Amino acid sequence: MSGDKLDVIVVGAGVAGCTAALLLARQGLEVALIERGPSPGSKNLSGGVLYGRVLHQVIPNFWEEAPVERWITNNVVAFLTDEDSFLLDHKTQAFNQSPYNAVSVLRSKFDRWLGEQAEAAGAILVPGIKVERLLRDGERIVGIAAGEDEMFADLVIAADGANSFLAQEAGLRPQIPQEHVAVGIKAVIALPQSVIENRFRLDGNEGSAFNIVGSATQGIAGGGFLYTNKESLSIGLVIQLAHLIEHQKKASEIFDQYLGHPWVATLVKDGKVVEYGAHLVPEAGLKMMPRLFTDGMLVIGDAAGLTINNGFWVRGMDLAIGSAMAAAEAAAQAFRNKDFSAASLAFYRQKLEESFVMADLKTFSRAPHFMQNDRLYTAYPQLLSEVFRQIYQQDALPHQPLRQIAREAVRRGNLSILDLLRDIWNGGRAL
Amino acid sequence: MKRLTVTEKLAQNKYELDDGHPHIVVHNEVCEAECKIRACLFVCPAEVYSEQNGKIVADWAGCLECGTCTVACPPQALHWEYPRGGFGIIYRYG
Amino acid sequence: MSDQNQIFVISEEVSLIGELVSAARQLNNDGFSTIAAVVIGDQSDVQRVGSFAVDQIYWIEQVPEGYLVEDVFLTLWELVNQHKPTVVLIGATTSGRLICGRLAARLDVSAITDVRSFEQVKDGLAARHMIFAGGAERLERPRRLPVLFTIAKGQFEADIVQSHTAPQVIPVPFRLPEKRAILRERKDLPPISVNLAEAKRVICLGRGIAHQEDVAQVEQLAQVLGAEIACTRPLSEGLGWLPRERYIGISGAYIKSDLYLGLGVSGQVQHTIGITNARVVVAVNRDPDAPIFKQADYGIVADLYEVVPALIQGLHEA
């Protein structure tokens, strides 16, 4: 190592950081991947579904060696009222073949494996080190410091997660506003593999992914998730922070009640909580995106706010990998031209625009606003449950025609047809 | 499934406690001046913050390092940083 | 005298020999073996060991000036080589552990240390000891003879047997070791003022104690209750508020007192394995979910700074 100068320093060995370090090491660059936890993944927590086809481009057939849990063949949207549930349940064998569309993962094992791939490609993993500040030469970022150790590099890549103190320190993003994030609370619940496979009607390595809307979050904007792993369930909530503060409800109690909801309770029956964690989830999509680059530095993954939650799925890891790929291309060009200025690194933004990452962020840019709609969490789950209860209820009295049941349910739920239509219209445009 | 209190849930986790190096310091004078709703008392998933005889106290040992409090609280109310390298929560599953 | 099976009992601490002899008698319930104690000390030590119902005493007069007790190893090695004991029980003192290790190496056998209990299994003698910092207990059977065990103080009850024929005392000359460390300086540490293993009542301080000065307040309670003060590892190893021999738990003391009162003790397994033999366990802790409450007979969920004065008051009235 020529003195303390490397080609690239990547800060944060999450999915984005490990992928970037892997791609840069493959280009023959001298890369240090610095992780504050004792190993990659020890500080990371996700709902736990990785849309895998983008990683397949980086590591073909990654699922063959990577510690993935199950391939998700069954996606369910569940509308919950306090007592009832209404499910849209889709299962397809198309997702049961490689390249797998989505896989459930547990970040501690998965990120550690991804970090090992980066090391195998030649990146130097530096675990247990917290980067405390950036080093500057005038406006340009020239390295990082941890304790009294300083390390310089032509390029610094901030992959330090949703709080991203480095992007803030580099002046690329302001203090995070409450409207732009949600608090993710998650428990991992151990259950024997056979119980999971029976309870969720799964065969072999198939998996289910539930996205839960309605009373899971006690009427606060957000949603729940429940994903099946091999021998455990990942179950959690994503609660919009500004809304939570407005309602002054206790996050840990909402989560506790969620675990106790009748429908959820049946799915976690006889389970044992083996871990309880939390993680900030960027929610505002395009609006939240900071400037992604400055002289000598790029921002990728959650640190760049790259997450989409549209009620059907919550995606972060595949966008993180996409951003790492774009960053690696921008780095390759910067090293070819020996130019690490912001102008040169703007190529990163261009690559991001050309990729699915920005395309999806634009497509679903209205989703965050649409998800703020209170009716989603109280009125509509109530409506759906009410309509179906009446459809199936037989009182040995003349049964109302379905359209009348629906109309009355809408009226009783003091919903206006106009609201309903506008919401369907907005939903259509946002999702 | 047996309902667990937050403390009991946190007890399942693995922590590398950095004895004597708290990573959260509460500046109560700022809390008094700028914060009415005491968001820290209800947004934190690990219930790190509690109010004891009028003062906000942070039991930082159980912190899950999500950073929600840094966004919910008035900017100067907390000195909040990640624990030293290798310390704090260690997710075995994640 | 044809050497029947012999069980050797070795410790430089005469008080520990009594406990080792009890352990040896437990192993010898079929009476096939004779029990031989190795005594390093003077006539009165030999007398005292004689009262522990041993059959022989190999008496090593004393360690010459400037030598360490560990330098008795060569003499012991020749004794063991000559008499071929099938079982060797060694007191788990610091010197005892060193002697045990050297003996095991020379005999090419394994040693099992800090044995909690023995069990006769079909192929021979097995022993139980703690692993994973008290998290689990393992039962192991040595495959080769002699079997070597160390036994910690307080693990077996020393009982004096009156009507027993006086043991045969065989003086053994001290053999100078081939090579040794030269003792430059020796200082007695303040004698352990407390033998937690024997204490009838113990008050244990945990992380709940905020400042070192508060220990004094608890000493007052200990005085009134006639109890010894102990602590958990952080207070002795970490903060050093109390000396190491007052620490209860793995690599610390194991108590078998009538009463254990934990003040601000959370109840980690590394500590609670040392109190399993206490008759009545009482816990005082502010945190209702502290693990100690599940391992206590009586618990008070309150601040120890309120409970201690109330206890002193209550005891005065009683």
Place this chain on the structure above:
Amino acid sequence: MNIVVCVKIAPDPEDLEIGSDGSVSTAHAEWSIGGFDLPALEAGVRLAEIHGGKVIALSAGPSSINQSKIKKDILSRGADELVLVVDETLQDASTAETARVLAAAIHKMEDVQLAFFGEGSADLYFQQTGAQVGERLGWLCLNAVQDVRLIQEGMLQVQRTLDVEMQVLDVPLPAALSVTSDICEPRLASMRAILQASRKPVIEWSLADIGIENLAASVEILAVQAPPRTSRKGVVLGGSVEEAVRSLLNNLKKEGVL
């Protein structure tokens, strides 16, 4: 004067999983260097920093010890070189097998005069390795070592803290010293040290490489279970502090312990 520091890499006791049937599993446990071995490594490194010489970390065990994270952790704490003796039969090796392997490995190293050992391993805590390895090497062995200095070529001055006495001794090399865990404060690896660690040599030996043909187990492990839980009443006394104390004292009288 090269120094070898023997370290045990084993499952972290904190990751132990106890089944409802009392069964014990380390299947999901993280393997790491034992907490008592870190001060021994630090003591060796500090001595080498003062007097020169190489510090070789030595560990023996099954393939689970051969993880890049662990090797890097050891090499980032000041050791210049790491030697691993890897063989599946070393899983649950008894004190005799461990000592025989470590002694054979040290024997194969040239110009090593001093071996450090931790107080005990984090998982088994037999506190036997230093004495057994030292004796097999024919070196002088001491435990409970709390301070070590080199006072002249081939001679150490060592301070030991036993149960009731403290000793200062001149110890001729070669020597095998088991150190107490408060001999010194283990260093936190710095970023520079971790970066350099990835460039330090790791040497892997098989049992055959160190001249061991067969390693018959000298102890049979019969059972491993959670310790028997002495059943406790678990009574929590309610009411005010005074009421709770009063009912506690009554209960203790009834129990005959007051």
